[in-house]
Amino acid sequence: MRRTALITGGARGIGEAISKRLAKDGLNVVICDLQNQNKAAMKTIQEINQFGGNAVFYPLDVRVKSQIEKTIDNAYEKFGTFDVMVNNAGICLVNSFADITEDELEKQWAVNVKGVLFGMQAAARKFKDVQNRTGRIINAASISGQLGMPNQGAYCSTKFAVKALTQTAAQELAADGITVNSYCPGTVETEMQRGILEKEVELGISKEESRKIHYDSSAIKGTIMPDDVAGLVSFLASSNSNFITGQSIIVDGGLVYR
Numbered sequence: 510m511r512r513t514a515l516i517t518g519g520a521r522g523i524g525e526a527i528s529k530r531l532a533k534d535g536l537n538v539v540i541c542d543l544q545n546q547n548k549a550a551m552k553t554i555q556e557i558n559q560f561g562g563n564a565v566f567y568p569l570d571v572r573v574k575s576q577i578e579k580t581i582d583n584a585y586e587k588f589g590t591f592d593v594m595v596n597n598a599g600i601c602l603v604n605s606f607a608d609i610t611e612d613e614l615e616k617q618w619a620v621n622v623k624g625v626l627f628g629m630q631a632a633a634r635k636f637k638d639v640q641n642r643t644g645r646i647i648n649a650a651s652i653s654g655q656l657g658m659p660n661q662g663a664y665c666s667t668k669f670a671v672k673a674l675t676q677t678a679a680q681e682l683a684a685d686g687i688t689v690n691s692y693c694p695g696t697v698e699t700e701m702q703r704g705i706l707e708k709e710v711e712l713g714i715s716k717e718e719s720r721k722i723h724y725d726s727s728a729i730k731g732t733i734m735p736d737d738v739a740g741l742v743s744f745l746a747s748s749n750s751n752f753i754t755g756q757s758i759i760v761d762g763g764l765v766y767r
């Protein structure tokens with residue numbers, strides 16, 4: 510029976526690449542994203558169908574735990590399997606440390622931390638209570654969860670939290686055969702990154718300085734693309750990573766060394 514993966518924020522950017530890669534790997538793919546990403550999700554599904562993959566779109570908001578639980582139940586009912594949960598959805602609001610507002614902090618914690626925690630809890634419940642078999646939980650962290658970055662204070666705090674939750678859950682869920690890991694990309698060419706660069710210009714950071722921060726500082730020169738992250742997620746979802754758990758793995762071309 511085909512394994513099934515659910516990817517939050519799966520309609521575009523890194524999530525889109527993960528959806529396509531896992532579909533190529535032969536998994537049923539459940540693309541979960543906000544309703545307003547319907548068009549992007551349909552385009553992704555069309556591309557998956559073109560190479561013979563299997564995908565559906567279930568709209569959800571990761572800030573609402575009951576929606577994640579219901580979506581997992583629906584996916585299980587449709588495909589009869591549920592094996593991989595990718596908690597990828599995230600937002601990044603750039604601001605200098607002195608000016609971070611309560612609203613910015615709350616918005617980012619709601620999606621990046623609560624959304625990931627709810628996704629982990631809902632997936633673990635399903636893996637344990639319904640299937641009683643192995644499962645994979647894979648979370649979006651960032652190099653901003655490894656190192657504090659200028660103008661990303663609130664965002665960094667959420668990604669450090671994801672790393673902490675990943676380590677805790679890995680230890681608590683190991684006995685149930687569930688592994689929990691995170692991916693920590695550097696700067697990846699997506700809508701999120703374009704928004705970050707625009708906001709940095711507003712904060713008075715020159716394009717040259719931005720380029721230095723985001724693209725020119727790593728050992729390997731060049732632009733990290735969503736597919737480069739999807740390759741790691743494919744590995745973490747596969748039997749090649751059976752004994753890897755609690756790790757937050759960096760994909761940044763050699764910038765942060767841990």
Ligand SMILES: NC(=O)C1=CN([C@@H]2O[C@H](COP(=O)(O)OP(=O)(O)OC[C@H]3O[C@@H](n4cnc5c(N)ncnc54)[C@H](O)[C@@H]3O)[C@@H](O)[C@H]2O)C=CC1
Nearest residue numbers: 518522523543570571598599649651694696697699700701
């Ligand atoms: N692009 C980058 O340079 C990096 C991104 N990341 C992380 O990777 C993940 C994906 O990032 P990108 O693809 O770049 O971002 P993106 O902005 O291109 O895509 C994020 C997706 O998440 C969805 N989303 C946002 N809020 C949601 C909610 N409440 N419920 C459901 N879906 C929601 C959006 O609709 C979108 O489809 C994020 O967690 C991000 O923090 C980490 C390191 C670097």
Ligand SMILES: CC(=O)C(C)=O
Nearest residue numbers: 601651652653695696
């Ligand atoms: C958005 C993000 O995580 C970085 C590293 O820029």
